[in-house]
Amino acid sequence: GQNIDQPTEMTATEGAIVQINCTYQTSGFNGLFWYQQHAGEAPTFLSYNVLDGLEEKGRFSSFLSRSKGYSYLLLKELQMKDSASYLCAVKDSNYQLIWGAGTKLIIKP
């Protein structure tokens, strides 16, 4: 079966750095996405990786290793508004998005 694993919840301090990991086992791979979802709102796109390596976009970076079936989302200089759920999703061979359960990130002052 297809499976995406990410931690259920993480806590970090304002101004610090946090890394959210995602491991996946899917039938085929056509890219990995990270989305941010605030409570009661729809997901918003953060990043997309299809090749191995690090993609940096401001305070957020995303890393992919296809051979290991592994990705992480790195958030720097954490702000209180970064408190949200972070969803990892993989596009499989049918271009269907397979979703992880999401990681709830709690930022403390």
Place this chain on the structure above:
Amino acid sequence: GAVVSQHPSWVICKSGTSVKIECRSLDFQATTMFWYRQFPKQSLMLMATSNEGSKATYEQGVEKDKFLINHASLTLSTLTVTSAHPEDSSFYICSVRQREGGEQYFGPGTRLTVT
């Protein structure tokens, strides 16, 4: 990113009634639209995929007669929850895709509460 609208943003209905939710792609013609459901503290669950002009493809366990999807044009898809029950109360989110392999853009979601 693309702008996707959903209407209504929230709705309360009585058990046994039907509710229609609209999803509109405002920036481009969406060949494919997706409908998701999300229960509190859970991840997105894909309900169905619809391509303009053809019947929707429903995920396993989703009743096609209960959740009617009409993708009438390249910019509009509707989800009708028929004979709603309290267990249908959820957050319903649509997303659109311009082409296969392209990025999905999400609507703001519709919160349905069935009393």
